[in-house]
Structures are given as structure tokens and as C-alpha cells.
Amino acid sequence: MLNYAIIFLIVAVIxxxxxxxxxxxxxxxxxxxxxxxxxxxxxxSFFKGRRKP
Known part of the structure; x- marks a missing residue:
């Protein structure tokens, strides 16, 4: 998803x-x-992954 955000940012700048x-x-x-x-x-995902099992 971050890749798409960067692509749209480049398209916007161009x-x-x-x-x-x-x-x-x-x-x-x-x-x-x-x-x-x-x-x-x-x-x-960061906070959910830090929980103890």
C-alpha cells in the first residue's frame, strides 16, 4: 500500500x-x-504483534 502512495505522489508531482x-x-x-x-x-499491526500469547 505504501508503494501505491509513493506512485501517486510521483504522479502528482509530475x-x-x-x-x-x-x-x-x-x-x-x-x-x-x-x-x-x-x-x-x-x-x-505493531501494537497487536507486541502482545504476549
Whole structure:
């Protein structure tokens, strides 16, 4: 999931450089959402994995 967030971030930067504002904004929003989902899932798995059996 982090890979997709990085890919969308790169697409947003390239689109912004080329002047495609709508596409850049959409790709940046998708990248932010994917990163937040990745971060939440990472924290859940981190704390769940630290419990004693």
C-alpha cells in the first residue's frame, strides 16, 4: 500500500510540473489517503504483534 502512495505522489508531482492541476490535486489526495491508511494499519499491526500469547 505504501508503494501505491509513493506512485501517486510521483504522479502528482509530475502532473504539477507539467501544469495539470486537476490531475495533480486528485493524485495528491489519493496519496494522502493511502498513506494514512498505511499508517493506521502499521500501528495496529505493531501494537497487536507486541502482545504476549
Amino acid at each position: 502532473a504539477a510540473v507539467l501544469g495539470f492541476g486537476g490531475i495533480a490535486g486528485t493524485a495528491a489526495t489519493i496519496a494522502k489517503v493511502l498513506f494514512v491508511i498505511f499508517l493506521i494499519l502499521f500501528l495496529v
